[in-house]
Amino acid sequence: MQKPLKLPLYSALLTLNLSLSAYAATSSPDDSSAENDALEVIVVTATGNEETLFNASVTIETVSAQDSEFDRATWIGETVNRMPGVYFSKLRGPVDAPSIRLPVSFDNVYLYLQDNVPLQSPISFNHAAFSYSGALTSPGGMEILKGPGTAIHGSDALAAVVNVKSKQPVYEPETLVSYRFGENNLQDIRLDTSGALNDSNAARLAVSYQSDDGWRDTTAWDRTQIIARHLYEDNGWEINNILSYTKFDSQMAGALTPEALQNDPKSDGLADAVNRAEARDKAEYFRLSSEIQKALSQHITLQITPYIRTIDSQYMHTWEPATTPITKAVTDTLGMLSRLYLNWNESSSTILGLDAELTDFARTTEQTRTTQVVWGTTYPQGLHLDYDVNYTSLAPYIQHTQSLSEKLSLVLGLRYEHSDYDYTNHLSSADFSAENPSPFLLLEERKDNFSELLPKASLSYAISERHNVYLRYAKGFRIPDDSDLYILSSSQAEFSLEPETIQSYELGYRGWLGEGISLNAAVYRMIAKGGIVTGIATPAGNISVNGGEEQYQGIELGLQAQLSDELMLTLAGATTDNSVKRRFSDTQSVLDGKTLINSPDPIVNVRLQYQPKVLSGLSAELEIQHTGSWFLDEANTRKTDAENLLNLRMEYAFTEALLFDIKVQNLLDNEYLLTAEAPVWAPEGRFRPGSPRTFSAGLSYTF
Template sequence: MRLTLKSLFASCISAALTMPAWAQAEQQEVIVVSASRMGEPLDQIAQSISVLDRSALNLQNADHISEALALVPGVDLHRGSGAEHLTAIRSPILTGGAGAGSFLYLQNGVALRSAGFANVNGLFDTHYDIAERIEVVRGPSGAVYGANAIHGVINVITPDASAEDSVMVSGDSQNRYKMQAVTTHSSGAHGFVIAASGITEAGYRQNAGLDQQKFTLRHQYDGAGVEIDTILSGYNLNQETAGFIFGRDALNDRDLRRENEFEDAYRDAKAINLQSTIGFDVSDKVRAQITPYYRWNEMEFLQHFLPSQAVEKNAHQSIGLQSTFSYEDGAVSILSGLDLELTEGELSEVQSIPRVFSYTQGTHYDYEVEAFSASAFVEGEYQFTDKTKLKAAVRVDNTAYKYDNQTDSGIVGRFLRLDDRDDDFVTVSPKLSLTHAFSEDVTGYVNYSHGARPPQTADLYRLQIRQADNPAEPEEIDAFELGMRADIHEHLRVEAVAYHMDKSNFFFRDADGFNVSNGKTRHQGIELDTQFRLSSSLSLSAAVSYARHTYRFDRDTGNEFESIQFGDDIDTAPRLSANVRGQWQVNDSIGLALEWVSLDEYYTDAANAHSYEGHNVLNLRTNFALNSNVDLGVSIRNLTDELYAERADYAFGEDRYMPGETRTFGVSLRFKN
């Protein structure tokens, strides 16, 4: 199935005429914090940013964060087993160190993982279940955030003391049960938030259950010229993990797609995060914001995807400080800051079964890494006229690693253990943008940004025998963006953007087992985000992305399906994706929403010899206001019962799939004050 632009727009027009939809409120000014750490009106930012507010998240009632982020153009999450996922933001689906380090995951503005210790499944660290909103920055954001903000930033923002009290319980036909609760209290200058959520599920696949609990505690103080916002959050995850199914026949067989060949696979993870943001006015022109923070996490899982079936354990803890200072004087504003972080991390990998090929029994790796990062940034803005402004920024990051091998150095089987060593990386991330208001309702912008990140510690120190040469270097990307936002006749809101990005020092391991440290890729695309209010009760929204992600170098390997040719599509990079939502407010008590999620065909190997045909999935959600305090939600996910894949891959001579869930009926009750 090859989805075309013609068929897509035809479907959009048809949907506009026939789809049910929610009513939308009048457009209100949207303030975002993810672009500069300080609140800014979205329409004045020369960058592609999407905001999912509480109403959109409630309606979506996502069982996995991939369902929520499907509403954002240019973002694609491949859902794995349980809470796992792989991410794409203006990129192919990235794995390994690239998948972990190319996207920056924040909660309330603070990174959930240290720069060199990222988690490829990092969004399960977030408390998205009760989020007040989720902000997504598409494209590099290194001038403010530095490392890992190569392809984009996802910032999950939890409720503050002004939020509505609520309790939600839900269940569905996959034996999945959820609970979410938020309660707030204000007294004078103090505000309090207590939030908790939990999920338990038997799993669509055999032996693939999940249990996860999360909490957030928040205290806000606003008085005596000082604002203090302290947040403590954490989670615990225990899941049985299902691996790929193999072959197209399995994907289309209702029994085989539920099987799990890896009955012993599991993932256990937990984390605690503490931060306190202190804001105060230094003078009538200068404001300071200082955020000390602490993070701790650990994870253990079975590497069911390798012949070794080894158990990996990793952990790290950090203390850090973010500081931001803003200055405004007429047409000139300046934002500057200094960020410091100290991290202690560790990783071990142990194989308990007897030797398999070159996978030796016993300890593969056991090492510790101390990391220190110091970063400084400055951003200046000049308002030429009331319609035109120029912004320029630069950030310098220094990241130092001290690696300490806890076992014998040298080669053991296929594993290479390095001697103790120190590594140091300096990266520079400049940015330049111009914004112009053509009218009160139409704003355009052009933006150049450069992103950079140091290598992941696992890419540097977790090596195999063919990886002694070509060590990882800082990955860098240059991005150009041209965008427009417009409100047309109070009924149509459009954001359209085109981008071109070139990436160098793309690091990965090829099919022959050798490092590729100097890979080059190109990413070009257009994105469209629209909201069309047909009447007071009918609306249509669409998030559409067309992109090409290509290799810009040649590399021959002994595996014909992994040889790379200049100009080929990168595997797992669909060109066209779309999320179209029709909403209909039937009356004051009943609302309906129909969502069409469409993913184009994509190649599953680097040589572009194998592919997944893509899919179209429909989801129906309804909401019934039983009274002013209780809402009943009913949903049917995968309405047409498609046998599709959340993720497709080709490796070791076989097609491999993570099957999507078949038709699923769900019901929820939300109690509000």
């Protein structure tokens, strides 16, 4: 039986909206900047080129560069959690566990971009990808397109596209130097400088270093990042060259048992056998892209973006305490994004595109400890995995926008994507012995390929200059990554998989309820099919299959209200119903109809910003983050408690150049959880506690 959407939260929000509308009818502050900030911002994620958010026929949430700067975030969740239906949980160091319309996920269901270019390859998804972005080093704003991507987006854009924009070079000289410090030995240093090289060239360099000892044992981390940009503009050409480099090193604390959570929440949760010095998650990231744009005529613009990317990462399997192997992975990519923008007239335009990617991916997993026997399986000292995958992807697409009338606009898109995997295993039975066999299935060389046709359609109707509604359908997909296909235990049999797909239906609204009050709202329903189901028994051994259906539906609201010249209210809320429609494609399951784990509901973020006239230069913000409960187990027998956090941010401008700020996170020192689950191997539950009240302060100087 289909579950109804839960509406009590939004009944309350509707009451708030109506009361604010009544307030607006009798109050008329200077609200032009509030309206511009809310809906008239320029976005690029849906088309790869600039368009006004108010007119977009997709749900896009934005965070401005100014708001990002004010947050002084040392972890990206401090900023993105202000968006309706977006919830990032901190896993470790700079690594996040995101939830956008779907449960908190560690799979390749989100496409991460930096300045419109993918941060990683679909062949090997790493949920640390967002830590490679320049969101905290060069905050030029963020956009999250919710639901499957448009025709310009490929695999991994299953549930959302996250696009981080770095600051563009400017011709007028400007430099920012900032330093912040805080509890747990927090250190955050930034340098950002930009200026003209000559009349046609400008450059920007942003450098940052962050480190934190963490409030729990074995949670220290540090990150160094460089974002360098070069802009060339002349004779109809615009070239944006962007170099990005990131290096981070994070210790890896584990989840806690209920007893440890109660008695010693600062403990690292690692077994005694784990070598703390080697329990690390490390990565080095390099990417160079060049967006080349040329107006070929009044109606035709060519945009080509070649890029190269290298990711070198390693981490310890701390969740396997008896063996603690270390996995190393190297990903080398050469890619190209090419688009032809055809602006036929004021009411008709077309995008023709072709995306291509060549990636060499190599993975090794090595156990340095002596041979161990765990649950009857021998894990010998030495290499367990050593393989390469050559990944090739080619994707042509078309997206056409047509004004059907003065108020009605239609967008149609179609993308075809084909990917090839060429797998080579560098280990064989000769590398093992009868006494110390391979703990993994030794696959032969093989090739896999995946193809998908992705239709998109949306209608946008301008009710008036202040109200716009849109209706959207989109199909998204994600291909299996290397771990789904090639990391198989010795008890498994070889198998093949198909991509997981999702069908999304959405109704949205953007507009102004009154003077100084803007609202964006969306109702959506998404049906995912062909998700990967593991542990299916066959005579040859256990395999994974594509199976069943999962349903995601919800309501999202974003409200911004200029209450007075001094007060601004921003509210973001979402309620969801994420459930298993059918666990398997061909048989019933006790899990059919159950709510998916790690699906907090509802999620509400409220921010009240205050800029008093009597103390010019002071800005303060009080933030409330409410996270609803979620199920710990697939059988839905245990749930977490709902949680509330209160955060305070304040800054004072001594001069136009010198700023001082303070920030207190978890002001009331509440206990809360970052992650919580009760898998079959730990039915009593495993928990990652959130940090207690934490203070930090900073100084920044602009010249």
